[in-house]
Amino acid sequence: MKASYLAGKKLADFIEVTSSAWLLAETVDFPLSPAPMALQPTQAIKAQWKDRQYGLIDHVRISAVHNGEHLAMRMQWDCPDESLNITDNDVFTDAAAIMLPCVPGAPLLLMGNEKAPVNACYWRANVGQKGSNIVARGIGTSQSVAQGSVVCRQVRRDGKWLLVITRPLLVEGQHPQAQLRPGDKTPFGVAIWAGANQERAGIKSVGISSEDLFLERIE
Secondary structure, three states: OEEEEOOOOOHHHHOOOOOHHHHHOOEEEEEOEEOOHHHOOOHHHHHHHOOOOOOOOOEEEEEEEEOOOEEEEEEEEEOOOOOOOOOOOOOOOOEEEEEEEOOOOOOOOOOOOOOOOEEEEEEEOOOOOEOEEEEEOOOOOOEEOOOOOOEEEEEEEOOEEEEEEEEEOOOOOOOOOOOOOOOOEEOOEEEEEOHHHOOOOOOOEEEEOOOOEEEOOOO
């Protein structure tokens, strides 16, 4: 999958979900599946969800662009039962994330490990434009870092979410994070949570790319 290079474009030119800049990007259908029950972090979660359906979102359409400084990925998926706000301790919102390896070979499905962490750009419907930059070193170890580096825009219409997640190609900080450059190829993963189904944490739809994301070179 290619992240098209948009010469001369600023972040504001493509961060909006309806920007004409997205006409320059290819779109791929990305299959998703329920996160494996064996990877859930506790026996209590496994017991609670043993006979319940989850991972209800089975595919997402994805496009990607960059301008040499920022990467943006646009995602669209069906979600007829929206969940926008947390109103009680058993209510959860729609959410989505793009996962990238911090180092080559980091296991995305396992949320990394101590020696090979992963970096996720995370969006939640009740927060909106302010995304979270997450580093994980294994299942159940997510940590927010470098806040303010992930910016999102979203539109909901006709039972679908249309979401853009953006992040700098290079991110400074003391924590390990995915560092990207034009010409790079990187595996990536996608996770989506259907809040109306009480999906949260490891209860989600997930997919790992069969084809690396290629950041088109700057000519």
